[in-house]
Amino acid sequence: MSIQLTILFTLAGIAIGSFLNVCIDRLPLGKSLVSPPSHCDACQHRLGLLDNIPIFSYLFLRGRCRYCGAHIPIRVFLVEFITGGLFLLAFWRYGLTAQFGITALWCCVFMVIIFIDKEHKLILNVITYPAMVIAVVFLAIHTYVPGAVLMPPEATLINGLISAAALFIFFFLIVLIRPDAMGMGDTKLVALIGLVSGFPLVVFSMIIGIVLGGIVAVVLLATRKKGRKDVIAYGTFLGIGPIVALIFAPEIINWYLSYF
Ligand SMILES: [Zn+2]
Known part of the structure; x- marks a missing residue:
């Protein structure tokens, strides 16, 4: 099992975790998963590329919105981190199957x-x-x-x-x-x-x-x-x-x- 594929699937898991956060935020409210694009719930400011990098943006911004300073729930970070970990474990377990x-x-x-x-x-x-x-x-x-x-x-x-x-x-x-x-x-x-x-x-x-x-x-x-x-x-x-x-x-x- 190649190290490159392991890294690739772990990163894919982290990125998909970011989408799962959108599902967790929007599905209970009956909102669309695709529009509007990601924005701060507090100030409605649209998030740029740097605000949207899974895991890193949360750590980099220390869990706060860059524009208004509103608190970003730790769950956003946790879901990305755990999903990446689960993809890693699943790939370790089953390989490319x-x-x-x-x-x-x-x-x-x-x-x-x-x-x-x-x-x-x-x-x-x-x-x-x-x-x-x-x-x-x-x-x-x-x-x-x-x-x-x-x-x-x-x-x-x-x-x-x-x-x-x-x-x-x-x-x-x-x-x-x-x-x-x-x-x-x-x-x-x-x-x-x-x-x-x-x-x-x-x-x-x-x-x-x-x-x-x-x-x-x-x-x-x-x-x-x-x-x-x-x-x-x-x-x-x-x-x-x-x-x-x-x-x-x-x-x-x-x-x-x-x-x-
Ligand atoms: Zn904000």
Whole structure:
């Protein structure tokens, strides 16, 4: 695996992270992703080339708008940095294959879901529905086109659909019992996670998300940052599960199989 390609894909991840920031900013508000061009939300000044270099502009401008001094959220930097890191990991894992491209795509989708849920406590249908359709298409190609390896080999269309349906029904029951704790957005998100991971990976995706969410909920309650009645954005944690599971799928599946 060449060092040049590794650097190229990491930089591509950082640049795409910059676009993911636009999605995170605009999708919850129902705004267009392409127009208007990037501008400061505080002073509306259009951003020049130097204000728009991912990661570097944030560090260079010390997190402030060059024109009005308004604070730029640290999330802008984090999303670019993490997306670059995920592309690096995915390329290290899968090399120049279709599985790399698909893993990178799902990292992007879940990054947007994670940060929108964190900031707005919303999981948008405009993301989950198209993502589900794409996931089913990938599964179908992976299962029925000879030689096409798009996912971990264990994943099949039937397997993915059953995983998605099982999770959807389980979380739907939770929503019926505790509508204050979970919403339909979470229900559709776990169905997507089922389609993207398939069994057995989906078990690990869910465990990672649920354990992370549980730890953070306990810490927030213990430090009294949140009360018992506050809503916790579980989508933020559930979305981390499939990212980790997809990148470390071979280790996870080997470890799982070693028990049988
Ligand atoms: Zn400004």
